[in-house]
Amino acid sequence: MSALETVAATGGPADGGAPPLLSVRDLVKTFPGRRTRGGRAGAPVRAVDGVGFDIAAGETLGLVGESGCGKSTTGRMVVRLLEPTSGSVTFDGRDISHLSARALRPVRRHVQMVFQDPFSSLNPRQTVARIISDPMLAQGSGAADARKRAAELMDLVGLIPEHLDRYPHEFSGGQAQRIGIARSLATRPRLIIADEPVSALDVSIQAQIVNLMETLQRELGLAYLFIAHDLSVVKRVCDRVAVMYLGRIVEIGHKAQVYGAPAHPYTRALLSAVPLPDPAAERARERIVLLGDPPSPAHPPAGCTFHPRCHKAREICRTEAPLLQITGPGQRQAACHFPEPAPAG
Ligand SMILES: Nc1ncnc2c1ncn2[C@@H]1O[C@H](COP(=O)(O)OP(=O)(O)OP(=O)(O)O)[C@@H](O)[C@H]1O
Ligand code: SF4
Ligand SMILES: [Mg+2]
Missing domain, CATH: 3.40.50.300 (P-loop containing nucleotide triphosphate hydrolases)
Structure with missing residues (x-):
């Protein structure tokens, strides 16, 4: 064009x-292109x-x-x-x-992303607090501030802030997607x-x-x-x-x-x-x-x-x-x- x-x-x-x-x-x-069986590209x-x-x-x-x-x-x-x-x-x-x-x-x-499969996009070995805080820590926030905002975000997306220390498998699919959305909002994206x-x-x-x-x-x-x-x-x-x-x-x-x-x-x-x-x-x-x-x-x-x-x-x-x-x-x-x-x- x-x-x-x-x-x-x-x-x-x-x-x-x-x-x-x-x-x-x-x-x-x-x-x-994927290689063929004969090894050709x-x-x-x-x-x-x-x-x-x-x-x-x-x-x-x-x-x-x-x-x-x-x-x-x-x-x-x-x-x-x-x-x-x-x-x-x-x-x-x-x-x-x-x-x-x-x-x-x-x-x-x-600019943040929300993915299709909430479970595969959330690290099963991390608590929700860690998952939501990570983008803020990467942007230079302190740990205490990040945790406080993670609790606010839990509330904003309709989850219970007290559940911050739980792991993804403790949530339903819909709740897990809410966590994914909370994580995407952590850095106040546009x-x-x-x-x-x-x-x-x-x-x-x-x-x-x-x-x-x-x-x-x-x-x-x-x-x-x-x-x-x-x-x-x-x-x-x-x-x-x-x-x-x-x-x-x-x-x-x-x-x-x-x-x-x-x-x-x-x-x-x-x-x-x-x-x-x-x-x-x-x-x-x-x-x-x-x-x-x-x-x-x-x-x-x-x-x-x-x-x-x-x-x-x-x-x-x-x-x-x-x-x-x-x-x-x-x-x-x-x-x-x-x-x-x-x-x-
Ligand atoms: N890493 C990759 N290597 C080679 N081909 C790829 C790669 N990622 C995507 N493709 C190919 O690029 C094309 C577009 O894929 P893409 O995942 O963007 O489609 P999509 O519209 O999102 O499909 P879906 O609705 O299934 O999610 C497909 O033919 C796919 O096989
Ligand atoms: S083949 Fe393509 S260009 Fe032709 S009528 Fe269909 S959509 Fe239009
Ligand atoms: Mg796709």
């Missing part, structure tokens, strides 16, 4: 004016292939797409658990994409990358954690990159949503536009699989079946990478990759040669 195209490829900030808290441009991550995996978006302070951007499309890799590059192969991640006006571990330390305070934060939890507990995240957002002014494959959860929490397919964003825009009148055939197919609460509407609606599995990012199809699964594909789709561009009103963008027309009015 040219610089001009990538600047446009963000779906627009939520408030339309203020500089974004986070700007991601042309982000690429290539993993080395496999084709490199382009897990993320030119992703761009903005997140405003206090905003939630949802990131959705099938398994393996590059959501986690994108999130991990934003928090710099992974170094981008190319492209940029700018936080609060500063390019953090290639900062050294030392230079990153002050930035880490402001942006949280939540990678499938409720997918591993029972449905009733999911709602509690989503409520908690929304309350914390209102109280603390947090911004979220909320990664999930469950489109209903994302619809509830996000202001804008980005849909990924095989390492790229294929549609991005405000929730009402993307959910209300999806422009990209892939978005339409994903949404048509989400059950509607109204049985009559559920019976009447068009269902678009997604054929087969996504191709491997080591061998992406030519042209539009969605073409082997797209019911609208034509000749041009097999040879020319569509650019992400504005379709219809607002700043909603889609990467399709034949996007759905925006509804009249």
Whole structure:
């Protein structure tokens, strides 16, 4: 993409004016290919292939797409658990994409991560006090201050502060995720990358954690990159949503536009699989079946990478990759040669 195209490829900030808290441009991550049995190097995996978006302070951007499309890799590059192969991640006006571990330390305070599996992300041999205090100690807090704040954070996320000296296995899944959230809040971050934060939890507990995240957002002014494959959860929490397919964003825009009148055939197919609460509407609606599995990012199809699964594909789709561009009103963008027309009015 040219610089001009990538600047446009963000779906627009939520408030339309203020500089974004986070700007991601042309982000690429290539993993080395796995060795074959014969010892030959496999084709490199382009897990993320030119992703761009903005997140405003206090905003939630949802990131959705099938398994393996590059959501986690994108999130991990934003928090710099992974170094981008190319492209940029700018936080609060500063390019953090290639900062050294030392230079990153002050930035880490402001950008934290919540993981999918609360238990595997909490050290089973550490007490909750230690788990929540660690990020504060790493930022130079004293032990007594860190423990005091850990107790406050337990209270904030709805846990009993007296349970600080317990170990993760003494908590339920929902409680463990609350501990993960408390840990992420320890350094008073401004942006949280939540990678499938409720997918591993029972449905009733999911709602509690989503409520908690929304309350914390209102109280603390947090911004979220909320990664999930469950489109209903994302619809509830996000202001804008980005849909990924095989390492790229294929549609991005405000929730009402993307959910209300999806422009990209892939978005339409994903949404048509989400059950509607109204049985009559559920019976009447068009269902678009997604054929087969996504191709491997080591061998992406030519042209539009969605073409082997797209019911609208034509000749041009097999040879020319569509650019992400504005379709219809607002700043909603889609990467399709034949996007759905925006509804009249
Ligand atoms: N360390 C790695 N080495 C090689 N390939 C990787 C590595 N990490 C991820 N991949 C590949 O990159 C692609 C994107 O993976 P990623 O985990 O970002 O997808 P995802 O959208 O988060 O999927 P899921 O919904 O299953 O969590 C996949 O094809 C995956 O196999
Ligand atoms: S560009 Fe063609 S193949 Fe790709 S989503 Fe649009 S219609 Fe389908
Ligand atoms: Mg993932």
